[in-house]
Amino acid sequence: MSAAAEGMPPAAGPEAVGEMVREATAWCALHGLVVGDRADPRSGTVPGVGLVHAPFSLLPTHLPVSCWRQACELAPIFNELVDRVSLDGDFLQDSLSKTKQVDDFTSRLLDIHRKMMEINKEENIRLGLHRSDYMLDSETDSLLQIELNTISASFPGLGSLVSELHRSLIDRYGNLFCLDSKKVPENAASCRFAKALARAWDEFNVDSAVVMMIVQPEERNMYDQYWLAKHLKESHGITTIRKTLSEVEAEGHVLPDGTLVVDGRTVSVVYFRAGYTPNDYPSEAEWTARLLMEQSSAVKCPSISYHLVGTKKIQQELAKPNVLERFLENKEEIAKIRKCFAGLWSLDDEEIVKSAIQKPELFVLKPQREGGGNNIYGLDVRETLARLQKEGGDALAAYILMQRIFPKASLANLVRGGVCHEALAISELGIYGAYLRNKGKVVMNEQSGYLMRTKVSSSDEGGVAAGFAVLDSLYLTDKLI
Ligand SMILES: Nc1ncnc2c1ncn2[C@@H]1O[C@H](COP(=O)(O)OP(=O)(O)O)[C@@H](O)[C@H]1O
Numbered sequence: 001m002s003a004a005a006e007g008m009p010p011a012a013g014p015e016a017v018g019e020m021v022r023e024a025t026a027w028c029a030l031h032g033l034v035v036g037d038r039a040d041p042r043s044g045t046v047p048g049v050g051l052v053h054a055p056f057s058l059l060p061t062h063l064p065v066s067c068w069r070q071a072c073e074l075a076p077i078f079n080e081l082v083d084r085v086s087l088d089g090d091f092l093q094d095s096l097s098k099t100k101q102v103d104d105f106t107s108r109l110l111d112i113h114r115k116m117m118e119i120n121k122e123e124n125i126r127l128g129l130h131r132s133d134y135m136l137d138s139e140t141d142s143l144l145q146i147e148l149n150t151i152s153a154s155f156p157g158l159g160s161l162v163s164e165l166h167r168s169l170i171d172r173y174g175n176l177f178c179l180d181s182k183k184v185p186e187n188a189a190s191c192r193f194a195k196a197l198a199r200a201w202d203e204f205n206v207d208s209a210v211v212m213m214i215v216q217p218e219e220r221n222m223y224d225q226y227w228l229a230k231h232l233k234e235s236h237g238i239t240t241i242r243k244t245l246s247e248v249e250a251e252g253h254v255l256p257d258g259t260l261v262v263d264g265r266t267v268s269v270v271y272f273r274a275g276y277t278p279n280d281y282p283s284e285a286e287w288t289a290r291l292l293m294e295q296s297s298a299v300k301c302p303s304i305s306y307h308l309v310g311t312k313k314i315q316q317e318l319a320k321p322n323v324l325e326r327f328l329e330n331k332e333e334i335a336k337i338r339k340c341f342a343g344l345w346s347l348d349d350e351e352i353v354k355s356a357i358q359k360p361e362l363f364v365l366k367p368q369r370e371g372g373g374n375n376i377y378g379l380d381v382r383e384t385l386a387r388l389q390k391e392g393g394d395a396l397a398a399y400i401l402m403q404r405i406f407p408k409a410s411l412a413n414l415v416r417g418g419v420c421h422e423a424l425a426i427s428e429l430g431i432y433g434a435y436l437r438n439k440g441k442v443v444m445n446e447q448s449g450y451l452m453r454t455k456v457s458s459s460d461e462g463g464v465a466a467g468f469a470v471l472d473s474l475y476l477t478d479k480l481i
């Protein structure tokens, strides 16, 4: 990824590039690589209205095959780790106890989790659909984890399509660049996630039940979600219903035996594509819905415990010495995971706070939030830390500090709204993982495809939906790192 999509070679003059862009954007329209267009106010609520191609990179980004293998190997280990950590309710509560004091959102999640602990709620069928994100650090030439998403990991649907788009462009224009489409790895993320949802539905074993996707009232990334529903229906015969949290509150109830019924339908699996940000809970109704679902016997993807395992605070706690050893036995697996951990610190470490104030450019300051646009970089790190220190109390506990990773920038062609810009860009590799367990039996534990996101190197943040990055795929090279 750092290693060099070297921009367009001279053979690809502006006409050739222009033609490729038109081919590519037409391909997007024909194959459903689309998102809602911000310019159309109905595009987030009415399917099929106001579509625009998803932003994408014209060619895949180069990645050494060794990094690819390393990242793929980590997926099942992280899946297992999430499951193990989720079972240690006290670890989650204790690790997040200070955060709870200062962060209302985390506090509400912990309240639900505590309630489930009090009633000894057991989740026999546990489904995780995760995405572990990495950057290739140019200072150390190592693959370092940015974060592990355990809720609403986005773009399994569209990400698969970008790999297909790139293969098709390379088949057509590859001789201009000496590229071979076989070096874009197969990416079946949307089929694999659908398969995992279907297997969870099977384990639940109620033929008339549906999968319920929890969605935001307005969602411009809805086609990514519809791709999963399509695979569920066409490959597995399973119906998906879409509900917002407030609809679940209005239309849902739990029967005495634990069955979740929403709008008259039995729900076997609740798949969250909302509920990860405080904005998704504008009133008490949404919290009531979250609690109702958690209390039910439906499979939750994620359960409240899986959700909490994905918080940045837990990421930082797991990086402390001897913590991984509490959850995993295999020493090689522990070493593999540890190798991809960047520096992570809590803010009660005074030395680190001092270093971050002195050299803020080497750190990222992160609150307990998901979805992009929340982190603090550069001089703002210094300012924020100084202000929080002055305020005193526990305000610092709402954040963690992370080593800033510096991927190598290379030229890329980013296409947004039909317009192509060449820019120095950096990339972030996401590896999807699917995990399904029923009591003692691991039904599924696999790497489930990938997502590359590329953004101009001057932008700190990375979200595609948030408008910072474009969707991308990868091109494997033999380069050693
Ligand atoms: N340690 C880091 N070094 C460099 N960039 C980072 C680092 N952590 C996060 N980022 C950038 O910020 C973006 C958002 O951070 P992330 O931890 O993934 O939070 P979110 O939950 O909002 O996605 C990432 O996609 C990445 O581009």
Ligand SMILES: [Mg+2]
Pocket: 133, 147, 371, 372
């Ligand atoms: Mg992220």
